[in-house]
Amino acid sequence: METIAAISENPRAKIQLDAALLESIYRQYYKNVYNYIAFRINNHFDAEELSALVFEKAVGKWGSYNPAYAVEGWLIGIAKNTVTDYLRVNKRRHLVALDSVTERASPSKLPEEIAVANEASRALIAAMAQLKDTERQILSMKFATDLKHREIAEILGMGESSVGVTVHRALKKLRKILEEDGA
Numbered sequence: 001m002e003t004i005a006a007i008s009e010n011p012r013a014k015i016q017l018d019a020a021l022l023e024s025i026y027r028q029y030y031k032n033v034y035n036y037i038a039f040r041i042n043n044h045f046d047a048e049e050l051s052a053l054v055f056e057k058a059v060g061k062w063g064s065y066n067p068a069y070a071v072e073g074w075l076i077g078i079a080k081n082t083v084t085d086y087l088r089v090n091k092r093r094h095l096v097a098l099d100s101v102t103e104r105a106s107p108s109k110l111p112e113e114i115a116v117a118n119e120a121s122r123a124l125i126a127a128m129a130q131l132k133d134t135e136r137q138i139l140s141m142k143f144a145t146d147l148k149h150r151e152i153a154e155i156l157g158m159g160e161s162s163v164g165v166t167v168h169r170a171l172k173k174l175r176k177i178l179e180e181d182g183a
Contacts, residue, residue, distance in 0.1 A: 029072050033054050034048065041086065050082050050083065080137060080156075128174070142167055
């Protein structure tokens with residue numbers, strides 16, 4: 001039985017994926033995979049399905065995993081491609097997450113609080129939609145999964161400094177868009 005620690009300790013060895021290792025990987029990285037996907041597609045139920053699909057794909061592609069790289073980065077790379085496929089298929093469909101509807105009926109929040117939160121979310125989603133796809137991907141990786149610039153650079157095949165510059169510029173664009181829209 002291998003562990004996640006064994007993967008990082010011996011980056012040259014091919015690690016056998018068994019049920020215990022898969023469970024360990026799933027428990028450690030599911031939340032970040034889910035957060036990345038949910039941040040990109042804004043639909044809780046589809047994000048859950050796509051997250052499960054990422055781990056299913058990871059099992060199928062385990063033979064191509066290079067232990068010299070972080071498991072999380074490899075999984076987020078699979079998630080990035082899964083989200084790209086999902087968006088391609090669903091680009092004409094506009095869905096509203098059921099979570100946002102349920103929040104409106106939640107007795108724990110005041111209607112004014114819910115309205116303000118929903119408006120801020122809509123404004124941020126609309127502003128994100130105005131960014132380039134690469135900028136959205138990088139911001140999603142940065143803030144939904146807390147990946148470091150180096151890890152994002154590895155996943156996207158770009159330089160670490162380029163990732164930092166893109167984050168800075170994309171955040172600046174978002175602020176400008178939100179200020180112009182009065183959000």
